[in-house]
Amino acid sequence: MLRSSQPLTGPNRRRCREDEVLLATVLDEGERGFVIDTRSAQAAKQARMSGGGTEPKASYPHWRRLHRPLERGRPLQESFIKLVEACNDTSITMDRWLSRLESCRWLSHVKAALSTACLAAQCLDREEANVLVHGPEGTDTTLLVTALAQVILEPSCRTLTGFQGLLEREWIQAGHPFHLRCARSAYSHARLKQEAPLFALFLDCVWQLGRQFPFSLEFSERLLLALFDNAYASAYGTFLCNNERERCLCKVKENTHSLWAWLNQPAERKKYLNPLYSPNALVIWPSVEPQSIQLWQGLFLRWVRSSQYLDEAWAETQRLVEG
Amino acid sequence: MEHIRMPKVENVRLLDRLSSRKAALGTLYLTATHVIFVENGSETRKEIWVLHSQISSIEKQATTATGCPLLIRCKNFQVIQLVIPQERDCHDVYISLIRLARPVRYEELYCFSFNPKLDKEEREQGWRLVDLNEEYNRMGIPNSYWQISDVNRDYGVCDSYPTEVYVPKSATAHIIVGSSKFRSRRRFPALSYYCKDNNASICRSSQPLSGFSARCLEDEQMLQAIRKANPGSDFIYVVDTRPKLNAMANRAAGKGYENEDNYSNIKFQFIGIENIHVMRNSLQKMLEVCELKSPSMSDFLWGLENSGWLKHIKAIMDAGVFIAKAVAEEGVSVLVHCSDGWDRTAQVCSVASLLLDSYYRTMKGFMVLIEKDWVSFGHKFNHRYGNLDGDPKEISPVIDQFIECVWQLMEQFPCAFEFNERFLIHVQHHIYSCQFGNFLCNSQKERRELKVQERTYSLWAHLWKHRADYLNPLYRSDHSRTQGTLHPRVAPCNFLYKFWSGMYNRFEKGLHPRQSVTDYLMAVKEETQQLEEELEILGERLANLQKSQLSDTKIEGKQQDRSKQPGLSASNNSLANTPQEYSSDLKSFPSRSPSQGDEEDSALILTQDNLKSSDPDLSANSDQESGVEDLSCRSPSVGGCLPSEDSGKDSDEAVFLA
Numbered sequence: 001m002l003r004s005s006q007p008l009t010g011p012n013r014r015r016c017r018e019d020e021v022l023l024a025t026v027l028d029e030g031e032r033g034f035v036i037d038t039r040s041a042q043a044a045k046q047a048r049m050s051g052g053g054t055e056p057k058a059s060y061p062h063w064r065r066l067h068r069p070l071e072r073g074r075p076l077q078e079s080f081i082k083l084v085e086a087c088n089d090t091s092i093t094m095d096r097w098l099s100r101l102e103s104c105r106w107l108s109h110v111k112a113a114l115s116t117a118c119l120a121a122q123c124l125d126r127e128e129a130n131v132l133v134h135g136p137e138g139t140d141t142t143l144l145v146t147a148l149a150q151v152i153l154e155p156s157c158r159t160l161t162g163f164q165g166l167l168e169r170e171w172i173q174a175g176h177p178f179h180l181r182c183a184r185s186a187y188s189h190a191r192l193k194q195e196a197p198l199f200a201l202f203l204d205c206v207w208q209l210g211r212q213f214p215f216s217l218e219f220s221e222r223l224l225l226a227l228f229d230n231a232y233a234s235a236y237g238t239f240l241c242n243n244e245r246e247r248c249l250c251k252v253k254e255n256t257h258s259l260w261a262w263l264n265q266p267a268e269r270k271k272y273l274n275p276l277y278s279p280n281a282l283v284i285w286p287s288v289e290p291q292s293i294q295l296w297q298g299l300f301l302r303w304v305r306s307s308q309y310l311d312e313a314w315a316e317t318q319r320l321v322e323g
Numbered sequence: 324m325e326h327i328r329m330p331k332v333e334n335v336r337l338l339d340r341l342s343s344r345k346a347a348l349g350t351l352y353l354t355a356t357h358v359i360f361v362e363n364g365s366e367t368r369k370e371i372w373v374l375h376s377q378i379s380s381i382e383k384q385a386t387t388a389t390g391c392p393l394l395i396r397c398k399n400f401q402v403i404q405l406v407i408p409q410e411r412d413c414h415d416v417y418i419s420l421i422r423l424a425r426p427v428r429y430e431e432l433y434c435f436s437f438n439p440k441l442d443k444e445e446r447e448q449g450w451r452l453v454d455l456n457e458e459y460n461r462m463g464i465p466n467s468y469w470q471i472s473d474v475n476r477d478y479g480v481c482d483s484y485p486t487e488v489y490v491p492k493s494a495t496a497h498i499i500v501g502s503s504k505f506r507s508r509r510r511f512p513a514l515s516y517y518c519k520d521n522n523a524s525i526c527r528s529s530q531p532l533s534g535f536s537a538r539c540l541e542d543e544q545m546l547q548a549i550r551k552a553n554p555g556s557d558f559i560y561v562v563d564t565r566p567k568l569n570a571m572a573n574r575a576a577g578k579g580y581e582n583e584d585n586y587s588n589i590k591f592q593f594i595g596i597e598n599i600h601v602m603r604n605s606l607q608k609m610l611e612v613c614e615l616k617s618p619s620m621s622d623f624l625w626g627l628e629n630s631g632w633l634k635h636i637k638a639i640m641d642a643g644v645f646i647a648k649a650v651a652e653e654g655v656s657v658l659v660h661c662s663d664g665w666d667r668t669a670q671v672c673s674v675a676s677l678l679l680d681s682y683y684r685t686m687k688g689f690m691v692l693i694e695k696d697w698v699s700f701g702h703k704f705n706h707r708y709g710n711l712d713g714d715p716k717e718i719s720p721v722i723d724q725f726i727e728c729v730w731q732l733m734e735q736f737p738c739a740f741e742f743n744e745r746f747l748i749h750v751q752h753h754i755y756s757c758q759f760g761n762f763l764c765n766s767q768k769e770r771r772e773l774k775v776q777e778r779t780y781s782l783w784a785h786l787w788k789h790r791a792d793y794l795n796p797l798y799r800s801d802h803s804r805t806q807g808t809l810h811p812r813v814a815p816c817n818f819l820y821k822f823w824s825g826m827y828n829r830f831e832k833g834l835h836p837r838q839s840v841t842d843y844l845m846a847v848k849e850e851t852q853q854l855e856e857e858l859e860i861l862g863e864r865l866a867n868l869q870k871s872q873l874s875d876t877k878i879e880g881k882q883q884d885r886s887k888q889p890g891l892s893a894s895n896n897s898l899a900n901t902p903q904e905y906s907s908d909l910k911s912f913p914s915r916s917p918s919q920g921d922e923e924d925s926a927l928i929l930t931q932d933n934l935k936s937s938d939p940d941l942s943a944n945s946d947q948e949s950g951v952e953d954l955s956c957r958s959p960s961v962g963g964c965l966p967s968e969d970s971g972k973d974s975d976e977a978v979f980l981a
Contacts, residue, residue, distance in 0.1 A: 087818060092817060094634040094820070095628065095634045097818065098624045098625070098627055098633070099624065099628050101624055102625060102628075107620045107624075108620040211836060212836045214838055214840050215838045215840075215843070276840060287834050287835075289834050290619070291828055294821065295818060297818065304818075309738065309739075312738050313737035313797050316797045316799070317840075317844060320844050320847055320848055320851070321844070323851055
């Protein structure tokens with residue numbers, strides 16, 4: 001599985017020999033590949049006007065292009081804000097709640113993200129084909145898809161350590177602009193143009209996987225919530241800046257502590273473990289039917305309703321398993 | 324058997340709901356009690372058994388090139404899509420099923436032929452498992468405020484009430500009879516639940532025949548008697564569970580509700596739960612949403628909201644909470660009624676009781692609750708759930724809603740119930756299945772006339788026998804949560820109500836979490852228990868060994884030990900090490916790999932006393948990997964469902980090959 005940003009085809013249908021050779025060498029004799037473009041076909045076409053575009057079939061003969069539009073940017077942030085507002089709204093009656101939930105579109109985005117990740121996983125696992133994932137910039141929906149696909153496919157990404165490695169690789173090192181994307185969160189009045197909750201969407205999708213496969217993730221919901229918190233505001237330098245270059249310039253490694261170092265201390269670590277975990281060497285294919293995708297209460301209702309009884313159940317589960 | 328035109332049809336295809344490409348080929352059988360589909364070929368031999376009582380509707384669809392489709396919808400939400408090659412055969416099957424699914428006599432029902440091979444004594448014992456007299460005794464009755472009355476001993480006062488009713492001490496037979504004449508269907512106020520801590524009670528009745536201005540002294544005295552039975556309060560609540568408009572409309576028909584001016588010391592309250600027709604339509608709409616092929620999130624949420632189903636569930640729950648609060652926090656007695664006092668009244672009284680008393684959250688207690696508030700108080704099982712062919716306007720998912728309220732509570736309070744989701748699903752299943760005699764007819768009187776207890780078996784005994792499958796591993800009877808009143812959040816709490824896919828998509832295994840945490844934890848619990856017991860035994864053995872080593876019978880002791888447990892060394896050192904092994908053994912549990920996915924939902928829905936299950940076995944369809952269905956076989960939900968704006972249209976089919 002590869003990831004990139006969009007090819008700069010532009011309105012004049014530019015070609016780039018090197019890029020074509022690169023993609024051609026990825027494929028072995030007789031193999032084919034899929035390009036999963038996280039923009040709609042129309043959006044991808046329109047991107048040409050501003051210098052971007054798509055891989056023309058003629059130049060990339062063994063690659064087939066699939067479009068799976070995923071929301072990003074301002075609309076995704078709006079969706080997030082709307083959902084948080086809906087969860088906090090005490091005046092909604094039961095006969096309006098579901099349509100309000102629907103109008104936020106957040107769950108639709110979760111469904112779309114999971115579906116696309118499953119598609120990528122399916123290409124690799126079932127079709128044994130190579131996959132190239134990209135959106136416009138390669139820093140948002142691209143990473144969402146590649147990271148999720150790996151959680152689905154790869155058992156080692158489901159361990160606590162492996163998951164941290166995945167985050168380092170597919171989000172931090174890959175250059176997701178955390179500083180811009182996780183700036184103010186849902187309550188802020190400042191509607192920043194660059195803010196978008198891709199990472200929160202990713203964590204939501206991982207939570208959905210954990211709900212459907214309660215034995216297959218080594219970490220619990222608590223870790224996901226801690227990651228969410230730290231992406232926005234952290235005592236650690238792990239999520240600072242927008243890419244490796246900026247982190248080097250700011251000397252982040254010299255001046256701050258790593259979140260992973262703290263998380264992995266034995267006393268801390270066990271708080272984030274899932275007592276039901278049992279290594280599952282197989283691929284976990286989630287159901288993306290609407291009934292299977294639920295509102296992540298742990299995140300969205302965190303401050304709205306008491307988790308007392310659920311915490312109790314979790315503690316009891318731990319007690320039973322650990323004896 | 325005379326209704327069966329075609330007992331056997333071959334080459335029938337059973338379609339998978341989500342993927343029309345996947346179909347099983349097999350043979351369809353019609354027997355006097357079941358429809359059976361047996362898949363052809365090899366080892367799997369998937370079988371589906373459906374009791375005729377479970378069939379809700381049959382739809383014959385237009386014949387296509389592949390055959391004549393027949394859609395069977397069941398009351399337990401199973402949907403079976405068959406394709407029968409010959410149109411004539413399909414028609415015969417259709418006609419037969421229509422007749423078989425609408426019996427005219429009780430004797431046609433399965434419970435009268437079901438034979439679990441128990442002797443007479445066991446059958447009778449099964450029926451005695453739930454004893455309502457014992458239950459009222461447990462509540463603390465009879466006492467100085469409440470007594471048992473035999474005024475209805477021959478069903479002379481009210482034929483839908485039981486022979487034994489509990490009434491306030493100061494309610495004489497004269498008052499009861501007078502009150503019954505002023506109540507719809509003669510259903511006079513009677514005790515449902517008594518709280519001995521504060522003497523508050525929940526009573527139930529039907530609507531008074533008050534019209535615009537009628538009064539009845541005895542009925543007013545009856546309510547006073549209820550008030551006097553609770554010295555801690557100087558008034559009672561009268562809760563009408565109907566919407567105000569409906570109740571007012573009833574006044575024009577000579578019925579209505581209690582006027583606060585006429586009844587001294589009552590506080591009247593409307594709750595606003597809709598009637599059986601609204602509920603029937605609501606369920607219908609929700610099931611239509613469930614039948615959508617690969618709906619978007621929008622379709623689903625809009626459809627669910629449109630059906631209004633969760634709104635109704637919440638309304639019932641809110642009513643239960645109001646009553647529970649009145650009893651537990653205010654110490655005030657409540658009289659509950661709707662129109663006839665056998666639908667919404669039953670729902671609301673049982674939800675309130677469940678919230679108030681932790682006994683009803685145990686398995687046995689729950690059975691008692693249903694026997695008390697539903698069975699004994701004359702909920703019209705036959706009319707509501709269609710045991711026999713009847714008026715379709717009487718059909719309504721009343722008890723289903725109650726059962727769902729219980730599930731919603733279980734989701735909010737995971738440690739508070741002794742039983743698990745599977746228990747609720749099986750209870751619902753058997754209310755419709757008519758495999759057992761508990762839920763036949765419309766009243767106790769009818770059941771006795773039919774001699775149900777002499778001729779059929781009790782569901783409760785059956786479930787009790789298999790109770791190990793129905794336990795909630797997180798339940799602890801000594802847990803603080805399980806004692807006392809549950810306080811479900813009343814507002815804001817819309818988000819706490821979830822769609823119950825375990826019930827309404829029960830047979831679509833692909834939708835549910837692949838691995839059952841409940842089963843796993845139960846297995847861990849059992850294993851822990853067994854190991855602890857073994858540890859105890861071995862501890863004793865060690866102690867004995869140490870004792871015998873001190874005496875001269877040392878050699879004898881060793882020999883005895885060896886013969887009992889050949890693998891166990893008689894030396895002290897190895898025995899001292901074993902506890903450590905046990906703890907690591909626990910960690911390597913379970914032996915059943917989670918990647919095998921769900922077990923059969925139930926071999927316990929027995930149609931014979933073997934393992935034929937009415938649940939479709941999807942293990943044959945599921946991917947060997949992670950016990951999960953192959954995503955490509957459900958192509959609509961992945962890839963295909965998202966609108967692809969490719970002008971090329973080359974993408975979708977490429978990836979999702981059959």
